[in-house]
Amino acid sequence: MxxxxxxxxxxxxxxxxxxxxxxxxxxxxxxxxxxxxxxxxxxxxxxxxxxxxxxxxxxxxxxxxxxxxxxxxxxxxxxxxxxxxxxxxxxxxxxxxxxxxxxxxxxxDAASAGETARRVVEQGEAYGRSDVLAGEKINLEFVSANPTGPLHLGHTRWAALGDSISRVLRAAGAEVSNEYYINDAGAQMNKFGRSVLAAALGEEAPEDAYPGEYIGELGRKVNERIPNLADIAANDREQALELAQEAAYQQQLSEIKDSLERFNVHFDVYFSERTLHTEGENGAKSPIAAAVDRLREQGHVFEEDDAIWVRTTDFGDDKDRVFTRGNGIYTYFAADAAYYLDKKDRGFGEKIYLLGADHHGYIGRLTAIAGAAGDNTETDITVLIGQLVNLNGARLSKRAGNIIELDDLLEWLGSDALRYWLARYPADSPLALDGEKLRSRTNDNPVFYVQYAHARSCAVDRNAEAAGIRRKDAFDPSLLTHETETELLGKLQQYPSVVAGAAELREPHRIARYLEELAADFHRWYDHCRVIPQGEEPVSDLHRTRLWLNDAAGQVVKNGLDLLGVTAPERL
RNA sequence: GCCUCCGUAGCUCAGGGGAUAGAGCAGCGGCCUUCUAAUCCGCUGGUCGUAGGUUCGAAUCCUACCGGGGGCACCA
Missing domain, CATH: 3.30.1360 (Gyrase A; domain 2)
Known part of the structure; x- marks a missing residue:
């Protein structure tokens, strides 16, 4: 039961x-x-x-x-x-x-509770999955860092959290698209292009150039991609800028994707902002122009002071927002609106945005866009705001130039420790990365505690095989009566509801906390109940049944870690 | 000023209206010729920021206040 x-x-x-x-x-x-x-x-x-x-x-x-x-x-x-x-x-x-x-x-009764051990083993990776969110088509946008530099500490939390939320939602039966919105249009890209071109040509950096050594490295790579860049620049500076900017962009984006893969974070769609500005064939309007038209037809757009505005205050925003500035250029917000409509047109019900606390002013305007698009602002859009990450007490930002790159963190701490630590706290809780702790192999760093529970269950498997103890020879759940066995079974039974709850609340940290409790129950059980008989004691059905329980616990640890994007090694 | 998040053990933090508020670390004390101990066992440690309210019951929900983080662009 x-x-x-x-x-x-x-x-x-x-x-x-x-x-x-x-x-x-x-x-x-x-x-x-x-x-x-x-x-x-x-x-x-x-x-x-x-x-x-x-x-x-x-x-x-x-x-x-x-x-x-x-x-x-x-x-x-x-x-x-x-x-x-x-x-x-x-x-x-x-x-x-x-x-x-x-x-x-x-x-x-013990037999009824113990039945769980067999159920878990037989369901394997499917144990814990459910259909509580079946039929929901969810769009999950996160990271969306500008492709003008490497991912850094400020992005890592959302990368880890977003990917885990996605895994948890899928485990609950939802259909999810992980999306990365690339801001590859606009002034920042131009500034990026000028910075890299100057580096590539060995010129002095422009006054407003991006700081950081990576610009120099990109310059070298751009020269490799375009060997005659200097000649082109001598003839046509504009053309050289265009080529260098594009090459640097492709190079940087590809490095970002590689970093995310190393972090075990997967995106289904990299959505280019440029495509929103591009006109269609036969002079068809760009998606962004079409979006403005659609919202105008809905009666939400007006003109004032040479600018085109959208009346977001009708949907609870604290001020109306500009779509087109006096100079005729679309704002980023107009592109955001067009992207939202694109998501809606692709059939997504709920659109989730994962943003840092420094973006919390976006809640009102994004929600307003959902309302203007005719969506339900309660159910069709969710803006999750998370607190920023601290490192040794000092908050880092790209603008400040004090960059800690994701790649550095991965090399220093490893993907598993980093992802587990970032997924372990609620998004709205401030979080500090402590390198000392993340490198330590004590209970200061719970990822090893949890991973060890899995590795330990694998060690028991190896020993059981050597001792000739096989699951298929017996399973008598009424024998699992030790206090630690009752506790462990109870914990295993809770797993499906923990996953379902984490999915509904979009709180993967519940999985991590659960895993720590499960690991504790498993370690305690291991300490009290032997699977391998000691000394001359013969192998009994109790040992064989305990092997089922051992495997069930290992399986659930593995399933849970997988939802956090953390590996479950068989040996540590 | 407005919006938003946070305030729980010495420290870092869990805690979806339920019973005696939990974990790790730190501190003190135990168990290793082990299914390899990155494990396990015991002890110490609390005005859940303050004051009201809601109800059978509040750390949890509501209001006000106190203290702290973040945000309030025709920036990107």
């Missing part, structure tokens, strides 16, 4: 109690029943039992009676008595009792 199955039973039992009271009331047999009872609906999520902190409170506890007592018109303990009567009838339930103000504490 899993908690999910228990929830189904609890919801059914309570529904039947309600129906019974209603029919009793209509036949006049019970005056106490109130008329309100006719409208009460009990869902599975209402009935989801919790794992009590205190072992004396059973394997699973439900607050269902307290939640519904008032609406039904009974006192909680009275209602709990009726529910308990139903729960006691269920197969696999050893004991059900009422405690405190109306908690229902349920204890499963």
């Amino acid at each position: 899993t908690p999910q199955e228990l929830a189904v039973h609890l919801a059914r039992i309570l529904t039947e109690i309600i129906a019974e009271r209603r029919s009793a009331a209509t036949t006049g047999e019970n005056d106490a029943a109130t008329g309100d009872a006719t409208e009460i609906l009990v869902t599975e999520s209402d009935a989801a039992p919790e794992r009590p902190k205190n072992r004396e409170h059973g394997d699973w506890a439900s607050n269902l009676a307290m939640k519904f007592a008032k609406r039904i018109g009974m006192n909680p303990r009275e209602l709990a008595t009726l529910i308990v009567a139903g729960v006691e009838q269920l197969d696999g339930v050893a004991k059900a009792e009422i405690a405190g103000p109306g908690f229902i504490n349920i204890t499963l």
Whole structure:
């Protein structure tokens, strides 16, 4: 019996109690029943039992009676008595009792709880996946760093978090597109081009040039790509700038993609802003011009002071925004709007944006665009704002020139430690990267603690094989009665709901926290319960059954780490 | 001024209205001829920023205040 199955039973039992009271009331047999009872609906999520902190409170506890007592018109303990009567009838339930103000504490029999070990092993990588978000087509945009320089510390959190959110959403059955919006149009690109051209030609850097050594390296690579750049520049400076800028852009973008791959972060779509400015064949309007037209038809666009505006204040923004400046050039916001419409046209329901706290002013205008596009501003757009990352107390920014590149972090700390650490905290919690801790192999750095649980389960497998212990020879879950086995099984049973919850809340850190608890339960179990017999002790069904449990725990650790983009090595 | 996030053990932080608020680290003390101990066990440690409210019940939801981070462009 899993908690999910228990929830189904609890919801059914309570529904039947309600129906019974209603029919009793209509036949006049019970005056106490109130008329309100006719409208009460009990869902599975209402009935989801919790794992009590205190072992004396059973394997699973439900607050269902307290939640519904008032609406039904009974006192909680009275209602709990009726529910308990139903729960006691269920197969696999050893004991059900009422405690405190109306908690229902349920204890499963060992065989029913132990069944989980086999279920996990048989489902393998599929264990924990669900269809709670099935049918949802979600667009997830994150990182979207300008292709004018390498990814740095400021981008790493969103890269790790976004990729993990995507994995968690997919595990819950959603269809997700990970998208990186490339700001490859506009003044920053031109500045980038001038900086690299100067470096390539060995000239002094322009006054407003990008700082950083990488510009010089890009200059060298541009020279490799365009060996006669100097000649071209001598003849036609503009043409040289154009070629150098384009070559540098392609080079930089390709390096960004490589870095992300090394970080185990995958994008399905790299969306170029330029394509929004490009006119179609036969003089068709550019997507951005078409977007402005569409919003104008909806009545959200007006002109004032030579500029074209969109009335975002109609949708809660604190001021109206400019689409086209007085000089006729589209703002970035106009491109953002066109991109939004493109996502909508591609059939995405919810569009999620992952932004740093320094962008929180974007919430209002992005939400307004969704509203102007005719979308539901509550359900079709989500802007997740996360706090920035600190390194040794000093916040770093690209503009400040004090760059720590993602590649440096990867080389220094490794992808696993970095990704785990970044995924371990809620996005809205400030986070500090501490190199000392991330390199340490102690419990200061929990990724090793979790990975070790997996490696340890693999070590047990190797030893079991050598000792001739095989899963297929026996599985008797009623033997898994040790306290640490009950705990470990309970933890394994919680995994699917942890994944589903992390998906619904877009909070992958719940997976990390769960894994740390699971690893602790596994290590504790390992310490108390041997899979390989000691000394002359013969191999028994208990050992064989424990091998199932060992493999189940290893599997869930692996599944969870995978959702965080962290590997599960077989040896450390 | 307005918007937004945060305030929980000495430190770093978990904690989707539930029972006695948890973990790691730090501190003190145990277990290694081991299914290799990056593990495990015990002890110490709390006005959940303050004050109200909502209800059977609040660290959790609401309001106000105090303290801290970030943001409020015809920038990109």
